[in-house]
Amino acid sequence: MNFTRAAERLFLAQPSLSQQIRELESQLKFPIFERGGGGVRLTDAGRLVVAYAVTALRERDEIVSMARAIHLGEVPLLRLGFSSFVTTSLLQTFRESYEEMFPGCEIQLSSGNPILTLQRLSQRTLDCALLPMPIDEKLYKVHQIAQSPLVVCMAANDPLAAQVQVDIHEIAPRLKVFRDPELHPAAHSRLVELFNEVGISLSVANSGRTPSDIQWMVKANCGLALIDQLLPLDAGLVTRPIAGVNWTADTAFVHQSRADHIALPFIERFFQERWQKFHGKKHPSGSVRPEQLKLLG
8 A cells, every 4th residue: 555665576666666556557547556645545436456466476386386287298187086976977076177177187086985085185185086975165156067966866767757746745664775874974964953843853774885776675675775876777777856846956175175186176167157157147258268267266
């Protein structure tokens, strides 16, 4: 808030800096600063310009650093953890998009239950992860990246398969196969809440640690199960939506609050843009640009 001190930091003459700011204000057609006897202060419009400038300069630095690392072949291995309950299509999208953005940069994949994966993030033996929500946002940076309906999984020859959708109260006594509560206690607690909201007490008779375990139990007549609609189904199984409820499987991109890997800001922007498109938000049209620059949109 002092042109003289700012000019010294920029190794410019103060009149030159003042002239540049006046020219910028002339182009913008509104003042950025109010000048007075006590110095200068930002106008309301100027605060917005400065906030944008700070973001733009930070993103410029990130782009230059990433481009330099790609040029020098110095992009470190990205260590990505994931849960077996994350759909393979989402994992494949991540891999393909990362390879398109950063050709020749490697990804190391590591499957594990959410608790173990979060521990490895805390220990910094993983850089980031794709995990079912909820995740504690006080401990990690959490960006929701996918959402799909929870549906009822049953044998194809089950009488319920003849229905277009099923009633949660009618099938509740047969819902006996669930993800192991110890794999993701927060997610299980949320599921219990959802059942309580419709007046049903959830009881776990059988639990699986992978989608394959759960589907095998359904085929073995151990009960019905709730699964992500996008998960691949074993032969002999079908799914049906639940009438009157909007229960979803939510997936997040997670990393430590302090981003160590040089690619993380770009991945975050990619998923933010993807999530916005998923929700049908409109984006301004523009010319075709490299994927790295699209992430700044």
